[in-house]
Amino acid sequence: MADKKTEQELLDLAKFYFLNSKFDEALDEFEKVLKINPQNWQAYCNLGLIYENKKDYAKAKQMYNRTLEIDKQNKVAKEHISKITGMDNE
C-alpha cells in the first residue's frame, strides 16, 4: 500500500511540474515513478510529451511506443507518434 501511495504522490508531483512547464523537474519525477512501477503508462506518455517538447524525437517516440505496449488504445501516444513521423498528413 505504502509503495502505491508513493507512486501516486510522485505522479501527482510530476504532473504538477509538467503543468507548470517545469519540464526538467517533471522528467525526474516521472523517472522515479517508473522505478517504482515500470508499467506506469502515464509516466511513459508524459515523458514522451516532454522529450517531444525538447525536440528529442527519437526518445519521444520510444516513450510513446512504451505507452502503447501497456495501453494499446492510448490516443495521445498514437496522435503524437503520427505527428512525429509525419503520418498525420495522410
Place this chain on the structure above:
Amino acid sequence: MAKKQFGVIGLGTFGSNVAKELFKRDFPVLAIDHKEDIVNKISPFVTQAIVADAADDNSLKEAGIADCDTVIISMGEDVETSILATLIAKDLGVKNVIVKCASQWHSKIAVKIGADKVIYPELEMAKKLAESMASPNILEQIEFSKDYNLVEIIAPKNFWKKTIKQTDIRNKFGINIIAIKRHVPFINNDGQSDIKEETNVVPGPDDEILENDVLVVVGKDEQIDKLKKL
C-alpha cells in the same frame, strides 16, 4: 460571388490529393483521368469524376473543362499528354492553368504554350528537406519577397527568459518577430496530459521568450543566417 470551380487532370497521388483537398475546402472539383478504376475511386470525394482522354480536345470539352476557373494538370511523367492537355485547356479559354512538371524543359514548354504557373513539388520538397537538414532550428521558411524571408526558428538560447525588447533583435539583426509559438501543457477531457501549441500574434516588446518557444520572424537572408548561428 460564385465559388471558383477547379478541374484536375491526371489523378495520380498528387492530382488526386489536390482534388480531394480542394473539395474538402468546399470548392466544386471536376476530376479527370483516362483510367476508369482511378476515376471510380475518387468519385465520392469530388463533385464530378469523369473518364476522359487528356490529349483529346473534344473529350476535355465534353467533360466541361472550359467551365473551370483553374485547371491543374498533374501528369508530370507523361510529358506529351501534359503538354497537349495544357494547350487544350488554354484553347478552351481556361483562365488559370497550373502544370505540375517533371523537368525544367517540361516547364519551359508549358510556359511557352500558355501555362499560367508551373510547379515542381519534388524539387520544392527536396529543397525544404535539405534546408531542414542543414538548419535543424529552422522549422519553416517562406520566401516573402526577393530579399526577405518569413522564417519559423527555434528561439536561440541567448533569448530565453528575455523580453523582445531585451533581445534588441531589431537593432542587432534587423529582424522583426511577428509571432511567438509556445507549447502549453494541459489536461485533456480524458484526464490525460497533453501539450498544445498557442500562438502570440504580434507580440509586444515586453513579451518574454521562453525555452522551446518558436519565433516567427521576417528578415533578410543574411540577417536570418546570423540569427541561426546564435
